[in-house]
Amino acid sequence: KNEVEQSPQNLTAQEGEFITINCSYSVGISALHWLQQHPGGGIVSLFMLSSGKKKHGRLIATINIQEKHSSLHITASHPRDSAVYICAGRPADGLTFGKGTHLIIQP
Amino acid sequence: DVKVTQSSRYLVKRTGEKVFLECVQDMDHENMFWYRQDPGLGLRLIYFSYDVKMKEKGDIPEGYSVSREKKERFSLILESASTNQTSMYLCASRGGAGNTIYFGEGSWLTVV
Numbered sequence: 001k002n003e004v005e006q007s008p009q010n011l012t013a014q015e016g017e018f019i020t021i022n023c024s025y026s027v028g029i030s031a032l033h034w035l036q037q038h039p040g041g042g043i044v045s046l047f048m049l050s051s052g053k054k055k056h057g058r059l060i061a062t063i064n065i066q067e068k069h070s071s072l073h074i075t076a077s078h079p080r081d082s083a084v085y086i087c088a089g090r091p092a093d094g095l096t097f098g099k100g101t102h103l104i105i106q107p
Numbered sequence: 108d109v110k111v112t113q114s115s116r117y118l119v120k121r122t123g124e125k126v127f128l129e130c131v132q133d134m135d136h137e138n139m140f141w142y143r144q145d146p147g148l149g150l151r152l153i154y155f156s157y158d159v160k161m162k163e164k165g166d167i168p169e170g171y172s173v174s175r176e177k178k179e180r181f182s183l184i185l186e187s188a189s190t191n192q193t194s195m196y197l198c199a200s201r202g203g204a205g206n207t208i209y210f211g212e213g214s215w216l217t218v219v
Contacts, residue, residue, distance in 0.1 A: 031206070033208060035210075040145075041212055041214075041215070042210065042211075042213060043197065043210035043213075044210070045207055045208050045209065045210070048207055048208075086149070086150070088150075095152070095208070096151040097149045097151075098149065099147070099149040100149060
């Protein structure tokens with residue numbers, strides 16, 4: 001069983017919809033990352049959280065340490081949000097990754 | 108603007124060849140990482156380094172070695188490439204005030 005589980009694996013939505021991607025982890029972590037990977041490979045770090053909530057533009061990330069759960073929300077989704085979203089827990093050195101959520105936003 | 112640069116974007120190598128994947132970061136970070144990414148398996152850690160000349164095995168180090176002679180450069184070496192090492196390889200570095208992780212653009216390696 002992967003130590004970091006994401007759901008859903010694949011998500012297709014219409015432009016403008018509110019998107020939620022979930023991440024649960026079973027390891028003790030000092031921080032959780034949300035990453036975005038566009039076709040072609042490059043990965044960008046969206047958020048690093050150790051508690052509470054962070055917001056950047058239309059993206060919101062929350063974490064509940066007690067429940068070992070984090071969510072990434074996208075408001076007013078747009079086709080350019082189409083990407084793979086990956087959560088990663090940092091237990092010590094390195095990261096433990098979820099397998100990613102493939103998001104497609106249709107116009 | 109912070110940068111992690113991987114020297115080769117696309118490579119095709121023959122089985123048995125020695126392969127070098129180079130990664131350079133310009134942020135003076137101590138921590139650097141090499142991952143491979145495969146469909147259905149996600150990102151897996153091969154090796155990481157937390158200082159010059161220091162290295163630690165990750166989850167899948169077999170068939171790989173690394174070199175960190177300078178702080179800014181972390182090289183991944185495939186001593187004798189095999190077809191099961193066909194993959195996308197990602198370098199990352201981490202450090203700074205926010206301890207944020209930064210990734211390179213990835214190197215697509217095909218071993219034939």
